[in-house]
Amino acid sequence: MINTQHIGTPAKRVDGRAKVAGTAKYAAEFEAPGLTHGVVISSAITKGRIKKIDAGEALRLKGVLQVFSHQNRTKLADFDKSYSDLDSPPGAPFRPFYDDKIQFAQQPVALVVAESYELARYAALLVKIEYEQEPFEADFENRIGQAYAPEEYNSTPPPEPWGDADVAYSKAENQLEVEYFHPSQHHNPMEMHASTVRWEGDGRITVYDKIQGALNSQKYIMGVFGLAKEDVRVLSPFVGGAFGSGLRPQYQLFMAVMAALELKRSVKVVLTRQQMFSFGHRPKTLQRFSLGAAADGELRAIRHDVFAETSKFEDYQEDVVIWPGVLYKCENVKLSHKLVPLDVYTPLDMRAPGGTTGILGLECAMDELAYKAGLDPLEFRLKNYSEKDGNEGIPFSSKELRECYRQGAEKFGWYKRKKEPRSMKEGHNLIGWGMAHGAWEAKQKEASAKAILRVDGGLVVSSATGDIGTGTYTIMTQIAAETLGLPLEKVEFKLGDTSLPKAPLEGGSWTASSVGSAVKAVCDKLGQKLLELAQEKEGSPFAEVKFDEVEFRNEQMRLVKDPSIAIAVTELLRQNKMDSIKAKVNAQPAKEQQSKWARYSHSAVFAEVKVDEDLGTIKVTRVVSAIAGGRILNPQTARSQILGGVVWGIGMALEEYSVMDPQQGRFINHDLAEYHVPVNADVQDVEVIFVEENDTVVNPIGAKGLGEIGIVSVAPAIANAIFHATGRRVRELPITLDKLL
Amino acid sequence: MSSISKEKITLKINGTEQQLEVEVWTSLLDLLREQLHLTGTKKGCDHGQCGACTLLLDGKRINSCLTLAVMHDGSEITTIEGIANGDELHPVQQAFIEHDAFQCGYCTPGQICSTIGLINEGKAKTLDDIRDLMSGNVCRCGAYSNIVKVVQEALERSEQA
Numbered sequence: 001m002i003n004t005q006h007i008g009t010p011a012k013r014v015d016g017r018a019k020v021a022g023t024a025k026y027a028a029e030f031e032a033p034g035l036t037h038g039v040v041i042s043s044a045i046t047k048g049r050i051k052k053i054d055a056g057e058a059l060r061l062k063g064v065l066q067v068f069s070h071q072n073r074t075k076l077a078d079f080d081k082s083y084s085d086l087d088s089p090p091g092a093p094f095r096p097f098y099d100d101k102i103q104f105a106q107q108p109v110a111l112v113v114a115e116s117y118e119l120a121r122y123a124a125l126l127v128k129i130e131y132e133q134e135p136f137e138a139d140f141e142n143r144i145g146q147a148y149a150p151e152e153y154n155s156t157p158p159p160e161p162w163g164d165a166d167v168a169y170s171k172a173e174n175q176l177e178v179e180y181f182h183p184s185q186h187h188n189p190m191e192m193h194a195s196t197v198r199w200e201g202d203g204r205i206t207v208y209d210k211i212q213g214a215l216n217s218q219k220y221i222m223g224v225f226g227l228a229k230e231d232v233r234v235l236s237p238f239v240g241g242a243f244g245s246g247l248r249p250q251y252q253l254f255m256a257v258m259a260a261l262e263l264k265r266s267v268k269v270v271l272t273r274q275q276m277f278s279f280g281h282r283p284k285t286l287q288r289f290s291l292g293a294a295a296d297g298e299l300r301a302i303r304h305d306v307f308a309e310t311s312k313f314e315d316y317q318e319d320v321v322i323w324p325g326v327l328y329k330c331e332n333v334k335l336s337h338k339l340v341p342l343d344v345y346t347p348l349d350m351r352a353p354g355g356t357t358g359i360l361g362l363e364c365a366m367d368e369l370a371y372k373a374g375l376d377p378l379e380f381r382l383k384n385y386s387e388k389d390g391n392e393g394i395p396f397s398s399k400e401l402r403e404c405y406r407q408g409a410e411k412f413g414w415y416k417r418k419k420e421p422r423s424m425k426e427g428h429n430l431i432g433w434g435m436a437h438g439a440w441e442a443k444q445k446e447a448s449a450k451a452i453l454r455v456d457g458g459l460v461v462s463s464a465t466g467d468i469g470t471g472t473y474t475i476m477t478q479i480a481a482e483t484l485g486l487p488l489e490k491v492e493f494k495l496g497d498t499s500l501p502k503a504p505l506e507g508g509s510w511t512a513s514s515v516g517s518a519v520k521a522v523c524d525k526l527g528q529k530l531l532e533l534a535q536e537k538e539g540s541p542f543a544e545v546k547f548d549e550v551e552f553r554n555e556q557m558r559l560v561k562d563p564s565i566a567i568a569v570t571e572l573l574r575q576n577k578m579d580s581i582k583a584k585v586n587a588q589p590a591k592e593q594q595s596k597w598a599r600y601s602h603s604a605v606f607a608e609v610k611v612d613e614d615l616g617t618i619k620v621t622r623v624v625s626a627i628a629g630g631r632i633l634n635p636q637t638a639r640s641q642i643l644g645g646v647v648w649g650i651g652m653a654l655e656e657y658s659v660m661d662p663q664q665g666r667f668i669n670h671d672l673a674e675y676h677v678p679v680n681a682d683v684q685d686v687e688v689i690f691v692e693e694n695d696t697v698v699n700p701i702g703a704k705g706l707g708e709i710g711i712v713s714v715a716p717a718i719a720n721a722i723f724h725a726t727g728r729r730v731r732e733l734p735i736t737l738d739k740l741l
Numbered sequence: 742m743s744s745i746s747k748e749k750i751t752l753k754i755n756g757t758e759q760q761l762e763v764e765v766w767t768s769l770l771d772l773l774r775e776q777l778h779l780t781g782t783k784k785g786c787d788h789g790q791c792g793a794c795t796l797l798l799d800g801k802r803i804n805s806c807l808t809l810a811v812m813h814d815g816s817e818i819t820t821i822e823g824i825a826n827g828d829e830l831h832p833v834q835q836a837f838i839e840h841d842a843f844q845c846g847y848c849t850p851g852q853i854c855s856t857i858g859l860i861n862e863g864k865a866k867t868l869d870d871i872r873d874l875m876s877g878n879v880c881r882c883g884a885y886s887n888i889v890k891v892v893q894e895a896l897e898r899s900e901q902a
Contacts, residue, residue, distance in 0.1 A: 016838040019846030020830065020853060022781020022821030029780035037775075062744060117775055118745070118766050190785045190793055190847040190881050240783070240847030241881050273786040469845025469882050636841045640884060644844060647883025672790035672879065679876040681869075683885040 005553070006478040007701075010636035011488060015238070015473045024238045027210040028194035032266035035196070036065060038259055039120040040252065040271065041110040041127055042278060043102050046665030047136035047343050050100040050109060050129060058123035063115040065263055067127055070109075073097040074225065074258050082223035086216045086505050087247040089346065090152035091314030096254045102131065103313060104345045105666035106278035111255045113267060136343040139662035140284055140309055147307050147338035150315040155354065158321045159391040163332030165290070168301035172292025174372045180289070180361035182733040184309065184658040184667070185282040187350050188677060189468075191240020193279075194270040195253040197260040204231045205260055209253050211236050212246040212466050213505035218498045220249040221257050236496040239468040243648075244349040246468065247507050250279050277670035280348020281658055283309035283316060287361035292332075297373035299330040299384045304362065310339040311346040318354030323362050325390035326439050326600060333390060343665060349507065351648055352708035355440055356715070360652070360733070363436035363716035368729065376419060377435055377720065378405060389598030397597035397697035400628035401437060404604035407689050408626030409435075412606035421727035429610040432725025438713030442599040442630065442695075442704035443510040444589040448501035449518035451480070451526050454580045455573040457555060459486055461522065462494035465515045466506035470707055471637035475512055476519050478634060479701065483523035484569070485552030493519075501584060509601070509705030512633060517699045518587035525583040530557055533572045533581070541565045589699065597697050601629040601704040605649075607717040611725045616737035619684070620650050620718055626689040630704035635690065642688045642710035649714020651678045657734050750814040754779070755823025763810045770794045772810040773820060781821035781850045785879070792878035795851035795858070796820045802858025804877075821850035824857070832898065833857055836891040844882035852878050856892050860899045868893070 018024040043050075055067035066072075076098060077083065083093040096108055110127055114120035137143055169175065196208040205227075209217045214234040221232050239246060256269040271278075285308040292301035302324045310316040321335040350356075370380035382405065388395045409415065417433045418424055424431040449463040461480045467473045476493040480486070494500060503515050524547075531550055534542040534557065541559070542550065551560050558566035573581060608622035623646050632638045655676040661668045669675050695702050715733070722740070723729050730739045745764045752759055754777070763772055770787075773779040773796075782805060785793030789807040796805050797819040824831045833856050836842070843849040855878045865871050871892045872885075880888065 012838050013841065015846070016843075017830070019843055019849050020821075020834040020837045021825060022779075022850045024846050025780065026783075026847065028784075029774070031778060116764075117771060118764060122766070188881060190791065190845065190879065191783070192785065239845060241845040243881070270784070273788065273790070469843075469847075471844070637844075640841045640844055640882075640887065643886055644883035647885065671788060672786050673788070677879060677881060678883065678885075679879055680885045680888065681872040681876045683872075683883070686886050 006482040006488060007633055011474060011478055011634055013471065013474045013637065014477050014488065026191050026238050026240050027196060027208045027236065028268060028270045030196045030208045032196065032198040035266045035268055036113050036115060036263065037117040037120045038111045038113045038255055038267050038269035039124045040108045040255060040269065040275060041112065041124050042106040042275060043109045045102055045131045045133050046105040046138065048102050048132045048134040050102065051132050052130040053110060054128040057126040058112060061119065061123050063119050064123045065113045068097065068111040068259060070097045070099050074262055077224050077226065085220045085248050086213065087349065089154050089314045089316045090150060094313065094345065096251045104311065104343055106275065108251050108255065111259060111269065113259050113263065136665045138342050138344060138660055138665040140340055140342060143340050143342060144286065144307050147340045149338055150317055152315065153317065155317040156319045156322055158335040158337045159325055161334040165301045165303050165332040165334035168332035169290050169292040169303065172300045173295040174293040174369060176289065176291045176365060176369045176372055178289050178365050178368060178731060180287045180364055180731050182285060182357065182360065184284045184660060185350065185652065185656045186277055186658050186675060187243045187245035188276060188672065188675065189241030189243060189245055192271050192273060192276055193250045193252050195256040196268040197256040198266045199260050199264055205257065207232065207234045207257065209234055209236055210239055210246055211249060212239065212242050212468055212507050214496055214498045215464050215502060216505060217249045217253055220253065224254065225257060225261060234498045236466060239466060242468045243351045244353065244507060245280065247349050247505055248280065273672060274670045277658065277667045279345050282350035283347035285320065285357050289361065289365040291365055291369045293369055293373050297370065297375040297380055297383050299328055301332045302328065302330050303334045306337045307340050309344065309347060310341055311344055312341050314346040315339055316347040318349065320354045320358040322391055323355065323358040323439065327362065327386060327437060328384045329386045330390065352440060352711050355438065355708060355712045356652065359438045359712045360716050363713060364719050367434065367720040367723065378409060378414060381437055392598055394596060394598050397599045398630065398693050398695040399602060400691045400693040401602040401604065403691040404602060404626035404628050407691055408604045408606050408624050411687055411689060412624040414606055421724050428613050430613050430725040432609045432611065432721040432723065433606065434717045434720030434724050435604065435606045436713040436716035436720060438603045438709065439600040440509055440709040440712060442513065442601055442698045443508055444517060444699040445504040445510050445514040446586065446588050447503045447514040447518040448584065448586045449515065449522040450501050450582065450584040451522045452580050452582045453526055453569065455570055455578065457490055457570045459484060459491045460494065461491065461519055462500045463503045463515050463518060464498055464500040465495045465503035465511055467495060468506060470511065470641065471634060472511055474637055475633045476515060479516050479519045480523050483520050483552065484527060486555055509707040509709065512703045512705050513699045516701045516703060518585060520701055521587045522583050522585040525585055526581060527552055529581055529583060530569055530572050533576055534567060537575065594697060599698050601627065601709040603627050603709050603713050605713040605717040607721045609718060609721040609725055611722065611740065616740035618654055618722060618735065618737065622685045623714065624687045624689065625710065626691060627709055628691050628693045629706050629709055630693050630695045630698055631702035632690045633703050638690065638706050639688045641706045643686055645710020646686050646714050647678050647683055648711045649718065650682055652733060653715040653718035654734050748811045750811060752813060753817040755819060765809065765811045767810050768806055769808050769810045769813060770805040773805065779820050779822055783847055783850060785848065792855060793848050793851045795854045795878060797854055797858055800861050802855050821853060824853060833891060833895050836894055840887040840890045842884050842887035842891045844884060848878060848880045852880065852888055856895055859892065860895050865896060
């Protein structure tokens with residue numbers, strides 16, 4: 001196992017200096033000779049067709065190079081599979097500029113390319129487009145009757161029922177039937193989606209894209225435009241947040257590439273903040289629960305039925321209904337997940353997709369049931385604690401959730417809580433304390449990495465993964481430095497480049513686990529090679545030594561049992577007259593071993609709200625989030641991930657709402673003034689606890705991933721706290737003051 | 742209209758005086774990012790709603806997307822690229838690293854300029870003041886509690902000075 005020179009220490013971000021000095025370059029910030037600027041024109045209608053595009057006036061302006069649309073597009077691929085990417089749900093992916101059809105509001109219909117940004121923006125105003133409107137369906141509530149189960153799944157299909165939930169429900173002493181709803185929400189990373197395409201001549205391009213996996217952009221470009229792999233290099237060294245919005249290549253990539261190929265010029269296309277509402281979002285979802293418990297509060301029946309929005313052209317799906325089986329012990333469970341097709345763009349994975357939704361509904365409903373059964377919400381959860389995953393019937397590889405409860409409750413002061421709603425007051429503020437728990441799957445995916453150790457002692461490790469702010473650069477540097485016993489300053493980790501070894505998309509909380517395992521494996525392999533080098537020398541003290549009998553510390557390889565037998569790693573290269581030594585690995589998850597265990601991280605969140613009794617204003621004054629996430633590679637960046645999850649939970653509970661106007665068929669609050677995300681004043685005391693958890697199953701480094709576990713149980717804890725404060729159950733998010741008056 | 746009129750202006754940017762000919766429709770933000778390649782100042786909304794483009798204009802923090810470059814003839818502008826003293830980071834920059842007051846880093850230059858501007862204003866006295874007066878700078882990664890620590894420290898430093 002790994003020793004702890006670097007892993008587990010709060011190393012500062014290795015890319016920190018670049019970020020605070022303003023030298024970190026994001027997709028729209030790369031230069032190219034003669035760079036041109038593209039501005040996207042969005043459809044003014046929600047559904048129908050384009051009758052006519054008149055770009056004459058725009059094209060007459062000096063400096064306007066072209067106005068692209070379906071009328072003058074490049075020849076494009078014919079088959080749906082050419083447009084699919086690594087995160088496509090089943091269906092027919094949207095094809096920009098393919099024909100005259102309008103399928104959703106704000107669909108991109110034209111791209112104006114000019115010598116300057118301002119000119120392109122102005123020229124876009126001069127393009128006249130005539131449309132023929134058709135009726136559309138954007139009213140979710142009215143379409144629930146048409147919901148269907150997808151024919152093809154790219155998510156976990158709802159687990160088959162076990163026991164008999166309907167009968168058990170009818171016999172249960174405590175019964176609860178409720179509906180929970182949350183609206184569509186948009187990712188809104190601070191950096192708007194952008195692509196800069198540098199024309200390299202001879203049909204070759206270099207692309208700087210905002211993406212959570214450069215390989216996905218490359219695959220998409222190759223498929224759509226028929227380019228060869230060697231002609232498309234994609235880089236994304238820095239990504240200004242994404243939260244899922246960069247899992248799929250977005251249409252600005254298509255536009256910039258097409259324009260570059262046609263004009264044989266370098267092109268940059270940046271979406272506007274308004275256009276950030278024109279592609280994927282967290283789907284609005286209605287959840288119905290029928291929960292039954294015995295008189296003593298023991299769970300007897302769970303029915304969880306979900307209706308979630310999708311587009312008319314793709315079956316977007318997420319794991320919303322797996323959570324009852326993961327989080328509660330119950331003998332009778334029945335689950336369903338159906339899709340409601342609307343004339344919108346396809347929803348898109350947004351931080352903890354499915355989990356954020358399912359756990360919200362489940363944890364609020366369970367809080368209601370706990371009250372019905374007369375139990376403290378924490379006591380209720382302890383009573384119904386799941387020792388195995390009910391969906392699969394297999395045990396957890398590790399589950400320190402009880403310790404999360406214990407440490408979280410203690411830190412929060414939960415045991416001083418008065419159970420009755422409206423029983424805690426401070427001046428004209430009603431005080432509410434609520435809690436919820438949650439889980440997120442700890443996945444490991446296949447990933448590759450390579451490493452080069454130079455004779456000057458510098459190590460370069462690389463993999464085509466990403467860092468969207470999650471800390472990939474830093475933790476991979478720590479893992480590599482740890483494994484080969486080097487100081488952090490001597491290690492450089494490279495990512496975000498299709499020329500590097502293959503890595504999965506950066507999402508799903510699996511990067512630390514997957515790429516981290518590959519980084520460790522490649523450094524171990526390099527270590528083995530160093531041992532072999534040592535053994536080649538006659539009379540070497542390492543001659544008969546096995547790899548697990550050496551360790552790497554202080555830039556030396558040494559014997560575990562006698563650290564005085566040591567040699568500098570650079571000396572090994574020098575003795576063999578080598579400039580450098582290389583290794584490459586492909587790290588596969590131990591699937592057979594892993595499949596015997598349910599692998600999840602867990603969380604328990606305790607929240608305090610203060611609600612003004614007269615005005616209904618809500619403040620989240622305290623949050624304690626206790627996390628069981630396996631091995632914590634860097635407690636500081638890990639804490640930041642969980643803090644971010646808490647902030648997202650506050651946003652989800654109280655603020656975030658993409659308002660769909662069913663008359664217009666479009667999101668009408670499509671900017672940051674009208675779509676509210678938490679600001680500094682919305683966030684007060686937040687405490688993060690990592691409980692100790694050892695797990696040797698999830699992957700060789702024992703880390704479970706933290707990008708998503710931090711958000712899942714925050715919004716329900718806040719909603720439950722609001723009930724405790726006010727006695728009002730608001731079952732439709734966001735919980736705004738009007739709903740409390 | 743096939744060409745936009747241009748004006749000659751002088752801006753002192755990060756300590757260096759520059760004679761520029763700017764098109765009158767160019768925002769200060771776009772001038773910096775697109776023409777002077779000072780991309781440290783970020784564009785997050787172009788509507789003054791997010792604060793990513795915050796810089797210091799004559800010592801005051803402003804949203805550079807909401808103002809035209811041509812309006813600032815003779816002004817002194819400090820962007821994130823001009824905050825450090827050569828290789829030595831400004832204490833606020835260093836504190837952002839120490840407190841891990843960012844994740845993706847995209848709002849960070851604006852947060853740093855806003856912190857320095859806030860201290861210059863001298864209005865913030867309490868924790869709640871800090872939270873309110875830093876609320877024009879959105880951080881979607883949610884690093885607020887760490888940012889607040891940086892600002893508190895900077896405030897204490899300025900009071901001691």
